Amino acid sequence: MADPERPRRSTASHRVVTWWLVLGILALAIFPAIAEKFYLQLITKIMILSIFALSLDLLVGYAGLVSLGHAAFFGVAAYALALAAPASDAPNLWLTLPLALAASAVIALVIRALVIRTAGVYFIMVTLAFAQMVYYFFHDTRLAGGSDGIYVNTRPSLEIGSIDLAQDLHFYYLVLAVLAGVFIFLGIILRSPFGRALQGIKANEQRMRALGFPTLRYKLAAFVLAGTLAGLAGYLAAAKEGYVNPELLAWHQSGMVLMMLILGGMGTLFGAVIGAFSYVLLQEWFSNLTKHWQLLMGSFIVLAVLVLPRGLAGLGQSIALRRRSSASSDDVEP
Amino acid sequence: MSSPEALLLTTGLSRSFGGLVAVDSVSLQLEPATIHAVIGPNGAGKSTLVNLLAGEIKPSSGSIRLRGEDITGWKPDRIARRGVARTFQHTNVFPDFTVFENCRLAAQSRNVHLMRWLKPAESYREWNDAARSAMAMADLGGRAGVPAHSLSHGERRALEIAMSLATAPALFLLDEPLAGMGAEESTRIVALLKRLSADHSILLIEHDMDAVFALADRLTVMVNGAVLASGSPGAIRANAEVQAAYLGADVPMTAL
Numbered sequence: 001m002a003d004p005e006r007p008r009r010s011t012a013s014h015r016v017v018t019w020w021l022v023l024g025i026l027a028l029a030i031f032p033a034i035a036e037k038f039y040l041q042l043i044t045k046i047m048i049l050s051i052f053a054l055s056l057d058l059l060v061g062y063a064g065l066v067s068l069g070h071a072a073f074f075g076v077a078a079y080a081l082a083l084a085a086p087a088s089d090a091p092n093l094w095l096t097l098p099l100a101l102a103a104s105a106v107i108a109l110v111i112r113a114l115v116i117r118t119a120g121v122y123f124i125m126v127t128l129a130f131a132q133m134v135y136y137f138f139h140d141t142r143l144a145g146g147s148d149g150i151y152v153n154t155r156p157s158l159e160i161g162s163i164d165l166a167q168d169l170h171f172y173y174l175v176l177a178v179l180a181g182v183f184i185f186l187g188i189i190l191r192s193p194f195g196r197a198l199q200g201i202k203a204n205e206q207r208m209r210a211l212g213f214p215t216l217r218y219k220l221a222a223f224v225l226a227g228t229l230a231g232l233a234g235y236l237a238a239a240k241e242g243y244v245n246p247e248l249l250a251w252h253q254s255g256m257v258l259m260m261l262i263l264g265g266m267g268t269l270f271g272a273v274i275g276a277f278s279y280v281l282l283q284e285w286f287s288n289l290t291k292h293w294q295l296l297m298g299s300f301i302v303l304a305v306l307v308l309p310r311g312l313a314g315l316g317q318s319i320a321l322r323r324r325s326s327a328s329s330d331d332v333e334p
Numbered sequence: 335m336s337s338p339e340a341l342l343l344t345t346g347l348s349r350s351f352g353g354l355v356a357v358d359s360v361s362l363q364l365e366p367a368t369i370h371a372v373i374g375p376n377g378a379g380k381s382t383l384v385n386l387l388a389g390e391i392k393p394s395s396g397s398i399r400l401r402g403e404d405i406t407g408w409k410p411d412r413i414a415r416r417g418v419a420r421t422f423q424h425t426n427v428f429p430d431f432t433v434f435e436n437c438r439l440a441a442q443s444r445n446v447h448l449m450r451w452l453k454p455a456e457s458y459r460e461w462n463d464a465a466r467s468a469m470a471m472a473d474l475g476g477r478a479g480v481p482a483h484s485l486s487h488g489e490r491r492a493l494e495i496a497m498s499l500a501t502a503p504a505l506f507l508l509d510e511p512l513a514g515m516g517a518e519e520s521t522r523i524v525a526l527l528k529r530l531s532a533d534h535s536i537l538l539i540e541h542d543m544d545a546v547f548a549l550a551d552r553l554t555v556m557v558n559g560a561v562l563a564s565g566s567p568g569a570i571r572a573n574a575e576v577q578a579a580y581l582g583a584d585v586p587m588t589a590l
Contacts, residue, residue, distance in 0.1 A: 193450040193458065200439050203428045208390065209424075211501060212414035212443035221448050243467050 016320065017187070020270065025180050032169055041240075046280045047175045048236045051182050051273035053260045055229035058186060060258070061266035062195065063222040064202030067252050068124045069111070069131030070230055073104040075249030077231030078238035079138060082150045090166075093156035097235055104231025105224050108304060112223040116216055131254060139246040149245025156239050167240070175236055183269055189225075190269075198222055204298055237303065263304055265311020274312050288292075340399075341366050341505055341535050342387070342418075347396035349386055356382040358559035359396065360365075364505065369531045371538045371546045374556035380539045381423055383556070384509045387537070388420040389413040414443065419498035420507035420533055423539075425490045429483035429528075433474055433493055436482055437465035440497040464500045472496035488519030495526060506536045512545055524548060555579075 028047070032040055045331045052074055077100035084099055086093040115126045137143075144150045155165045158174070165171045189195045200208045201215050208215050238244045247253065257280070264275020282300060286293035308315050342364040349357045357379045364370050372380050385391045387398060389410040399404045405413055405559045414420075428436050441464035442455065456462065469475050477485065482493060491511055498506055511527070512520050524545050527536060531549070540546050546553070547567050554564040555576050563573050570576055 144494075189451050191454040191456075192452060193455045194436075194448060196439055196442065196452075196455045197446075200428060200431075203430065204426065206390075206425050207422075207428065209410045210390075210414055210420055210426075211497065212411050213439050213446055214409075214411045217446075217448060 008263030011166055017270070021180075021183065021187075025176070028176050029173075030152070030178075037168065040172055042280070042284070044168070044172050044175050044235075044240060046277050047172075047179045048233050048240065049257070049260065049280060050273040050276040051179055051236070052230055052257050053264070053276045054179075054182055054186060055226045056257050056267060057261055057266060057269065057272040058222060058229070059226040059260055061201060061268070061271070062190060063198045063226075064205075065219060065223065066120075066124050067127040067223075067226075068251065068258065069129075070226070070257055071249050071251065071253035072111070072131035072134040073108055073227035073230035074234035074237070074253065074257075075244075075246070076107050076134060077101065077104045077234035078244045079144055079150075080231075081156070081235050081238045082152050082244040083144055085152050085154070085156075086101075088153060090154040090157040091152075093158050093165075096156055097232075101228050101231050101234040104234070105228045106201065107293035108224045108227025109220075111227075112220050116220065118325050125274070127288070128251060128254070131249065131251060133247040135246055135251070138249060147246060149243060152238050152242045152244065153196060155242070163298075171240065175240075178232065178236065178275075179273075182232065184272070186269055194218070194221070234328075259301060261311075263301060263311060265308075265313035265317075268311075268313045268317070269315075271311050271313035278312060340364065341401060342537075343399045344387070345397050345399075347386060347393050347398065348392060349382055349394050355559050357386060357393075360556070360559075360561055362554060362561070362564075364535050365539060365552075366504075366535055367531065367533060368551040369527065369536045369538055369549045370552045370554065371540060371550035372554045372556060373540065373543075373546055374562075377558075378556040379559035380556055381509055382559075384420060384507045384537070384539060387413075387507055388418065413552075414501065414503075415446070416470070417502070417504035418507060419501050419503035421498055421509060421511060422511060423509040425487070425488055425494060427482045427493050427497065429482060432479050432481055433469060433485070433496075434478040436464055436493055437496055437500045438462060440500040441465050441468070441502075443501055464502065467498035467559070468496040471499055471529065473522065486519075488515055488522065490525060491515065491519070492526065495523070495530075499530070504535065506530065506534055508536060509539045510541065512540055512542045520545060520557050522543045 028043070031043060032291065056067065056070045059067055059070070080095050080100035080103040081091065084096045109203035111127070111130045115123065118126050138154070139147050155171065158165055163170050165174060197208070197213055197218050201213070201218055205215050234248065237248065260279045261272055262275070263279055264270030283293065283297060286296040290296065304311070310317070340363045342362070344360055344362045347357060347360045348355065360383060374380055382391070386393050389408050389412070392407055397404060399405065400416055400418065404528060405416065405493065428439070431439065438455065438461050440462040442458070464528060469478060472495055474489065474492055474496055477489065482490060495508070495511060511523055515523065520542065527538070527549055530536060538546070538549065550567055552565065553567055553570040555562045555570060557579050562579055563576050565573070
C-alpha cells in the first residue's frame, strides 16, 4: 500500500540500501574461496573494526554525541574475555560473551551517568579523560599483565555442531554473521521510535525537550548501547588475536575509529563499514610503500575531509541522487 | 483571586539576570479555552515569561501551577508531557525531516518509552493519526512529504504550530507566531489560532495589534518585566495608564 506521507525517496533508498547490503554480505561470504590466509585474516580484522565503527556511528552520526573514548568499551570487553578465559581450555562463548558485553555496558553506564550534562567539546574531553583512566588502570596494575598485556590462549568455542572457531575460516564466518547482524539491528533501531528520537535530538535537542522528550535518558540509552556494541567488537578482536594489551584502550584506538567514520561518512551505516575497510586497506597499502605511511594516511584523510565532507558514502549517495533526480525531474513534489 | 478552574496560575513569578529583573512578580491566570494575549514593548519580559512557563529557565521566585499542580522548577520535557506546548520566536522545526515526520515525531513525544526499538516508527497508528489531523488543521495536508527546509516562512510557522498541536496539549505558549509574516500569511495563522482556541487555551505573545485584538479574550500588558494592566480587550483599550506607558507618543490610538 502506498503511503502518501512517506516521501518516495525514503522507500526507494531503503530498497537500494537493502540491495547493497545483500550484495556486500554475498561478496564477503564468497571471499574466502579466492583469498589467501593473510587476506582472510585481514578482512576478519576489518569486519571487527567495522562493528566498532558502526557502534560509534550510532553515537556520533545519529545521536550527535562525539566521543573520543570509545576504545574504553572495546578494550574492557577484550580484557573481560582474557580474564575470564581458563588457562588451557577454550572459553565458552555463551558464557564469556555476555560477561564481556555486560562489562562494557556497565562501564558505559557509569561514565555516561557521571558526565550526563556535558555536551559538545566538554563531552569529547570528558570521554577522553575517562577512557584514559581505564587505560591506566590496565596499564599500571598487575591485574592483567600491566603494559605487557595478557594472552587468550584458546579461541572461544561456540559449542554448536562441528564449528571450530580456532579455524580462521570458521571464525571469519562468525565475524561476518555478527557484522551483518549488527548492521541489520542498527538499521531496524534507526527506523524505530527510539532511533527517530535520537535523530531528532541530534538535529535539535532543545526542540525535542520542548516537545516532551526526556533527551538525557535517550542519550544515556544510546551511549550504553553503543558501548555494548563496541564491546562486541572488542571481544571478537581479543578472540581473533589471542592477545590483549592496554593499546586496545588507548586514545589512538578511539581516534582511529573516529577517523574511520569521518573517512567513510557519519550518519550512514554503510559509511562506517566503508570507512573501516578503506582505512585499513589504505594503511596496508601505504605501509607497503613507505615506512612514513602515517604521513600519507594523514594527508589522505585531510584531503578526503576537504573534498568529501560527507565521506566516501556521501560521495556514493550524491552520485545516486543526481542520477535519480535527472531521471525523474518531472516527478518532484510541487 | 485564584479560581478553581484556572488552567495555569502564576503567583509572584520573578526572574532576574544579575541586576536586571526581566520578569517582576507576575501573577497571571489563564482560563480554559481562551486566548490570553501578553503585549508590551520590546524588552518587557514577554519571552522570558514564556521560557519560565515552559521550564526553559527557572524562576528566581514565585510559583507556577498547572491545573492546581505546582510545576515550578520542572524540566521542559516534563512540563510538555503535562500538556503545555510551546513554539519559539525563531522558527524551530527539524529542517531535514518532512512535514509529516516533524508532526509524527511531535506526536511520538506523548509516549516516551525508551525501549521501542524494533517496530518502524511509522507503524504506530495513533501517532500517524495525530500527525495527520494536526497537518490538516494547519492546512499542511498537501505538504506532508516535503522537507521542512523547503517550506515558505509562513508554512514553517504553521508547521511549528502543527507540531505543538500533534502533542495534544491543553495549553499553547506561542511566542510571536506572526513574526516576519506578510498580510496573507498572517490571516491564515490568525484563522488557525481562532480554530484552536475552541478547545485549547493559548497564551499569545504578539506585536501585531490587529491580530491581538482580533483574537484575544483577555489581555495582559507588561512593561519592564511587570504587569501594568490585565483585563478584557475593551478595558485595556480604555486604560489610561496603558495608553500612556505602553502606547507612548508614537503609536496612534487607533492601533488599539
